[in-house]
Amino acid sequence: MMKQKIKTPNWAKNLTIYEVNLRQFTHGGTFKEFSEHLPRLKELGVGILWFMPIQPIGEKNRKGTLGSYYSISDYTKLNPEFGTLKEFKSLVEKIHKQGMKVIIDWVANHTAWDHHWTKDHPEFYSKDEKGDFKAPVKDWEDVIHLDYGNPALWDTMISEMDFWLSETNIDGFRCDMAHLVPTLFWNRARWMLQKTKDIFMLAESENHDLLEYAFDSIYNWKLLHAMNETAAQKINAADLLTTVQNELEYLPEGAAHLNFTSNHDENSWQGSAIERLNYFLEPLSILTFTIPGIPLIYSGQETGNYRRLKFFDKDEIDWKADKMTSFYQKLNDITKSNEAVKTGELKPIKTDAPESILAFGRFTENDSLIVFLNLSPKDISFYVECGKLNGQYRNVFNDQAFEYNCHELFSIGAYGYLVLVKG
Structure with missing residues (x-):
């Protein structure tokens, strides 16, 4: 079995990640308004706040009224709808004072059509047979594909990532569709970024190769799919346990799965956790918190959110419901206090x-x-x-x-x- 060569920061072990969908979190969808939720999130027991992309969103070929978070027009600027750099730095400081950590989404595979690199560095992009920029896949018409065959792109991208570590003191990255970018790039990025500070890196991928030199954790999609099938009564408890064991068996020593019942993709495109898992939601949520790995809570899950949040438009979370906060608090408590949950x-x-x-x-x-x-x-x-x-x-x-x-x-x-x- 492959052994992880990187060292995960001690602070990153056994912390629940909370995914922040900022635009839907409050009426204004701003850093300032979000900061009012920090005491509640601390009480909930989460340890790492993962912000979906906070950079400006491209306007060309934009989807919906607000566009996709993942269509970025400048890696080192902030989406003005969320706030200023000063406000984000202040938010990071407040989060740290609450004893929590901050990671931000990083979209390295593609940019918006109107990213400034299209003019400054057109050589950074893949081209079609006509020499024009092209989308990575058919359904992603609002973004264009970056070409990692160009070594200059590697250094520039790593420099842009380091900006956020150096300027804002964040603690790491969740890397979107990490398997679509060369593993060697991620290996180099981790090595370079680690010189700035100890970081935590999460890959949206099931590729184990990413865990050797680059990432601390990868997605446990097979578990999610097996839980969906369990809720649909297509497989039984024994089948699900076999999936859990198989995924753990092949995980490199020292690495961790991200275990989840929901996230922004699942909620918006496949259905809310309640919609998909129904009566099975609580026992399957317990599974994600008690097997080895890192549990995830998506924005609004603690309310018992029953609906799909719109992805390209405003769709504020209703925080009046408070159906599952106590449930998740109890799970977070044991992940932090019980050594068997940490290392057993x-x-x-x-x-x-x-x-x-x-x-x-x-x-x-x-x-x-x-x-x-x-x-x-x-x-x-x-x-x-x-x-x-x-x-x-x-x-x-x-x-x-x-x-x-x-x-x-x-x-x-x-x-x-x-x-x-x-x-």
Whole structure:
């Protein structure tokens, strides 16, 4: 198995990432207004705030009224709709004072049609047979493809990334469609940027090669797809557990998956987490927080947001609902306080209902985590394997003592769960 050669910053381990869709977050969609949410996000228990692209959006071939975040017209400027550089620097400082970190989205594969490089550096772009700029793929008509066959592009792009580290003191990057850009570029970028400060880098990709020298974490899309199939009752609990184990088995040592039930792409194009997962949302969310990896919460998920947010137009989140804040707080609490959740290896627990009950434990010398998820529409009673698991635990969701006894029948209601911790 490949071993990760880079060193993930200690602060980045076991922190929940919160994806910030700034334009939809408040009425004005500004840095100033967003800062009012910082105490709430701190209380929610998240540790890293990932901002979708904060740069200006191209006007040529723009989609919708506001355009795509991912059609960038200048890498080192700010979208004036969000605020000024001074306001963003102030926001980063406030986030750090709350004990949280900041990463920003980086779109290295393409730019807007009216990016200033189209005039200053047309050689940075791929061309069609007529010598004209071209979109990367058919559906992305609002952007044009960069040509990484040009070494000068590498140095310029890395310099633009370093601007944000040096000028604003952010803590890293989430890199859009990272697998569409040469791995060697990312390796060089990490090496160069690391000279400025210790950073965390997340790749929107499943490519394990990116983890050796460039990225700390990649997307766990296979898990997401398996959870969607579980909710559609196309696969069962045993199948889902197999997916979890397979993905962990092939992950390079030292690296981490990003585990999620939603993000901006899934919400806008495939459906909100509630729309896709329905009654399975809570047990599957628990899965993403309790298996090894980094959990993600998308803007508004903590409210129990039931709808798709518009991607190219204004569509403010309704913060009045507060259906799942306590749920996510409890999950964030154990990811930070329980050593088994931080470092324990995943160990499946055998039951006599494997098609309905997904069961596993994670253990360290002093701490334990045991998870039972009923991934069926029926109440299930079941027996569990014996071993060294018997004893007193705390039920995470009602904070009461729980006596684990393998000789007694366990019962969990439809779509229910039991999460136990010790230590």
